[in-house]
Amino acid sequence: MKKIVLVAAVAVLALSLVGCNKSGSSNKGKKEALNISIFTIQQREQPPADNKAYKWIEEKFGVTFAWDILVGDKDQKIGLLIASGDLPDLVEVDSEKFQGAGCLRDLKPLVEKYAPNLRKHYESAWKKMIDQDSEKDANGNIVKEHIYSLPNYGVIDGIPSDTYYNQNGWWIQKAVLKEFGYPKIKTVDEYFDLIEKYYKKYPTIDGTPTIPFSIITADWEAFDLWNPPNFLAGYPNDGNGHITLENGKYVYTDNFTDENAYRWFKLANGYFQRGLIDPASFTDNRDQYYAKIAQ
Template sequence: MAKKLWTAGMAAALAVSMAACSSGNNGGNASPAESSGGSSAPASGSASATATASEKPLDKVTFSFFSGVAGEKDLNTNETTIGKALEDQTGVNFKIEHLVGDLNTKIGTMIASNQYPDVLIPDAAIEEVLKAGAFIPIDDLIEQYGPNIKRVYGPYFERMRADYGGKIYFLPLGPQVGEFSADPNINQGAFWVQRRVLKEAGYPKIKKLDDYVKLVEDFVAKHPEEKLTGMLTLTNDWRFFATSNPPMHLAGYPNDGNVMVDIATNEAKTYAGSENEKRWLKTLNDLNAKGLLDKSSFVDNYDQYIAKLTSHKVVGFFDYGWQMANAQNVLKDAARKDQSQDDFVYFPLPVTFDGTHDQYLDPPGWTSNRGIGITKSAKDPARIIQFWDNLLKEENQVLKSWGIKGETYEVDDKGRFYRTVEQIDKLDDAFNEKFGFKTFDWDWPQYGTSSTLADGNAVAPGYQPEVFQVGLTEGDKTILDKYGVKTYAEMFDTPEDRPWFPAWSIPKEQGSPQQIWETKKDDLQKKYYAKIALAKPADFDSAWDGYMKEFAKLDTAGYEKWYTEQIKKIVDVAK
């Protein structure tokens, strides 16, 4: 589960960036605070002018860099505008290679050969890398060369050391810096519905799951000629959590992974095998019995899922905004060209079982079991640390997130950053790749997405109200006005502070009882969910009982006890 959710988190960060064409959120994973190395607003002109160059030019060097995440383009960072500017400042270039094939096989080969790239992001295999002694401790390097690293990561040092035996071996990605800046869009979980459904119903406030289901059911019944799909769900490969996660959200909890954590007692309880899970599966079973659930949900791949969401035939579904963003962007682009197409754009709803408190929006998070480290094979660890420290200067966080003043953003007379419509329109995939927004979006030491700069600007352009407003379609403005809000986030409750969030990132060793529990639990859900959801209503209870008989063999009490202990330790460290 942790692996799936981390990959999800990285994809979320990328989705925030890729949504720039529609919402102006390019480079959405940077952030800042008080800079110890320069002004907060870059100068206009060339990219090299956006940050202070080194006092003495250094010999150029290229370091090898491996990211354990597939699907990105291999390149040299100095082939991008941002990377070239950073090379001009530091003399450092990185040759980046991304995962092809199986992660564990790739990392296992490195460990067996004892040969590593200079810099490594091992993703879910990080515990194996640490166990093999592949990362060098970087405490002394930070002390000598890392004033900005200390500024940004300092509040987390004790937790970083506590997690890994008193030493710092890697830098997690995205610590919170400055004030919390809420995402005006919904890139996290929600129950989505076509806007035309809400329009036809008179823009009701839907908060309960039963009301949401009835809304979908009534709309499908009124439009039989369209042969609509009431709901579908996503189960493909690691994305299965889009179907297994709803019980915790419906119960009023954020995405902590496999557990729901009581904010008062810090007790962790899994929702797998619970009444919450049973109630969610009963909802899917009822939808199926009424012909409203797409049975192919349990066999479709991700591309098929996205294609169905853009077909105008799917009325509603649950998913995370970052994961369905490819479909939503297609629908929004069509609505910009033809306003009547806005009917098919999806609107997020904060649905829970009882219709009261929701926690879909993420609080500031700290992912401590993923990050970037320097390996024992690195030829010059000091230069790498110096590069990271330079990258964390506030002006360089602006560069990697906002870009260049006058080219990819502007500054008004009050010092507020914004983007023009023309700038937003040019931030397509090809531009983002060439400029370096894609390359520097996530896999680096950086400010967290919800951070703010020392001058109050949001680090992530998409979190800046001025950018959000410019990116709205006429349809966006209309439906937000109908609900009396200015952002989609205002439809949802404010996230509560949770020092452990996300709980899924608490380190677990490969082969540990906790990791084994998660693997077996995932396997059981993938085996039984389709059987339970697609069973005849009269057979629902027996299908559920079959699942629970197998689930009872797992040491769930031990898993919950371990999680509770870990969470309480984190809370103690955070005090």
């Protein structure tokens, strides 16, 4: 069954935890075996044993990985990890709970001392990475900067060299574009108008009702609903809001209450009333949503 589905990737953070360095003494000239444990909320299969990149990392640096991939409720899992004190070396998650529990190391001095290339890579985003709870003086000015997370999304240094496109976008099936001669779509209205034309022409496909447009709103992937105004206004993915530089200061505006959000949700409501947005978008869990787009 063909469907028109908005798909976006979550913005996640790679965080280094306190007291998790498992390396021991090493012999000069000999690679020390190091196994790095990782917890991730991205519910996907871990790389196979014959993964070329993983094999190269192990041969080059003596590093292997042990994955703990989320199963079940995210917040419950994070709470159990914190309570147990048995923490992984790295976590890839969209939660501040590890930081709130004092589990994270300050990465700023480590990056500056041991990872000059990483520091260069994050040059454009470095100031944005400074934690808002860093030490401040009586006037509220930060006197000692701390960085607890390294964003693995949305920071580009040099020429992008991805082997596949895995970014946010207003996706539409090629069958729809082909049906109408591959038109150039420049506005949100043009996008939904095209979907509506296809939907009216093919209300069912293979005997199954066609779903014009669907959004995943379950758990942490609910950003698919509230990120569009950010992107439509031309801002990058800076989380649940956008950051602008005004008079030498960074100003954060959330994605939920500004003018762009009002315009988007008003448009989305209109598309919903026209029957173009799947009502189950707001009740389906992750498994139900992905089962739909897999058909």
